Amino acid sequence: MNDFEIPATESTPLIRTDRAAGRLEMSGDSYPENSFELFQPVLDWIAGFLGQLLQPLTLELKLLYLNTSSVRAMMDIFDALQDAHDRGQPVEVNWRYDRDNERVADLAAEFKEDYSFPFEIIPGS
Amino acid sequence: MSSGFPLPPGERPLTERIDALLTDAEHRDNPLRAPLAELYNAFSDHLHQLERITRISDHYQAAERDRGANHAVNYRRQLRRLEKIVRISDQYQGMLRELNQRLEWLSHRDALTGLPNRRHALMRLREEHVRAQRGGRSFVIMIIDIDHFKDINDTWGHEFGDQALTAVAARLAASVREYDVCARWGGEEFLVMLPDTDPCAAGDNARRLRACVGSDPFTIDGRELRITVSLGVGSYHPGEDLTEFMKRVDDALYLAKHEGRDRIAFAA
Numbered sequence: 001m002n003d004f005e006i007p008a009t010e011s012t013p014l015i016r017t018d019r020a021a022g023r024l025e026m027s028g029d030s031y032p033e034n035s036f037e038l039f040q041p042v043l044d045w046i047a048g049f050l051g052q053l054l055q056p057l058t059l060e061l062k063l064l065y066l067n068t069s070s071v072r073a074m075m076d077i078f079d080a081l082q083d084a085h086d087r088g089q090p091v092e093v094n095w096r097y098d099r100d101n102e103r104v105a106d107l108a109a110e111f112k113e114d115y116s117f118p119f120e121i122i123p124g125s
Numbered sequence: 126m127s128s129g130f131p132l133p134p135g136e137r138p139l140t141e142r143i144d145a146l147l148t149d150a151e152h153r154d155n156p157l158r159a160p161l162a163e164l165y166n167a168f169s170d171h172l173h174q175l176e177r178i179t180r181i182s183d184h185y186q187a188a189e190r191d192r193g194a195n196h197a198v199n200y201r202r203q204l205r206r207l208e209k210i211v212r213i214s215d216q217y218q219g220m221l222r223e224l225n226q227r228l229e230w231l232s233h234r235d236a237l238t239g240l241p242n243r244r245h246a247l248m249r250l251r252e253e254h255v256r257a258q259r260g261g262r263s264f265v266i267m268i269i270d271i272d273h274f275k276d277i278n279d280t281w282g283h284e285f286g287d288q289a290l291t292a293v294a295a296r297l298a299a300s301v302r303e304y305d306v307c308a309r310w311g312g313e314e315f316l317v318m319l320p321d322t323d324p325c326a327a328g329d330n331a332r333r334l335r336a337c338v339g340s341d342p343f344t345i346d347g348r349e350l351r352i353t354v355s356l357g358v359g360s361y362h363p364g365e366d367l368t369e370f371m372k373r374v375d376d377a378l379y380l381a382k383h384e385g386r387d388r389i390a391f392a393a
Contacts, residue, residue, distance in 0.1 A: 068214040
């Protein structure tokens, strides 16, 4: 469960973990050729964090475009957070979006549906 | 222990009667007593065994039923999840599509004047050329150039010049029909194309456009300014290729400039 940072590319988002702060950050576009390769370390890190630590976990997201397999991976991530939340562990998601692109907010709201942990959709500049 | 066998009315259960017989001292020496006791024990064991098997079997059946129910629950959950993925994915595609349309629109616009740009004009010219070649009616092209634009820029600066350009563009755009093309062709040049238009209508249209710019002064940045334009105007000749046609219109514009500006020259 070591921290890692994957720099953004044209087709993949920046992904950065901070175990001490209880933070996972993802920002950018995500349409990787191999979504398993990209997201498995993220899922593993989250599973490790939620399995070992009882401190709160916050996901800071600023995602713009996601392809279908990335949508699926994000749902896997949110499912893991929901399980932790159901066990009483504090988890939250902050999804920031550009005011110029309200559609991203609609999409974040679609994701949010069905989950009961704190999930904020925050307009920014 | 209950054997579970049905009893004739008024009769005690068989097991109780046998228990009673086996414990009765009166039958202690009966030669049937030992084999009956043995048979009775064997029967009890079998009955016990049978009940165990039934219990285990019931457990299995219940477990199988639960498993089936779990499958159904899982299936419904997965289906719901899949529907959600599809819904979200469709929205992303919609977003991209809109973005694409917006970019396409932008790629055909001139950022300063908001008119269609040269790329758009060329596309429409080629379409109209193809249509005319297929035996459609002729079409008219005008290239309109602002007179002494360099002086405007030099005197009041480029920002002022840009405002003048935009103001001229707005008047021209307001003076053409909806299906005409009025584009920024480059620098201070505009291209107007009148699709499906006879050569004899070209003159009236050109005069109208010249007048819409030149007859009333502009007010730009609080300053009143008279702007005139020169026009090269041409009608398409059947069979002509587009480059030749454009060349004729360009030459006409050159002539209008050369002969003193603020005028219309018709292509040969």
